[in-house]
Amino acid sequence: MGTNIEHDESGFTCECGxxxxxxxxxxxHWSVKLAYTCACHRxxxxxxxxxxxxxxxxxxxxxxxxxxx
Ligand SMILES: [Zn+2]
Numbered sequence: 001m002g003t004n005i006e007h008d009e010s011g012f013t014c015e016c017g018x019x020x021x022x023x024x025x026x027x028x029h030w031s032v033k034l035a036y037t038c039a040c041h042r043x044x045x046x047x048x049x050x051x052x053x054x055x056x057x058x059x060x061x062x063x064x065x066x067x068x069x
Contacts (some may be wrong), residue, residue, distance in 0.1 A: 005051040006010070012051045015018040 001053040011021035020038055026046055034046045035054075045052045 005053060007049070007051040009049065012046075014017070014040060014042055014044075015053070016042065022035040022046070 001044060005015070007044045013019050016038060018038055018040065020036070026034060026036075031048055036044045036046050038044070043052055
């Protein structure tokens, strides 16, 4: 849940709001899984035009329902 990365053929928008245009090697390795790190240090896997956020460094807090009362 919560992973909804806006992307298109030429780039994607990070959760931090920064637009990342794919460098040339992404097009050259379209069918290879590539790790891509935004300037904010969030890390993504690019693969055949899909963008999947990885959370290797900072485990996200999943249990958001714990907040509140
Ligand atoms: Zn970012």
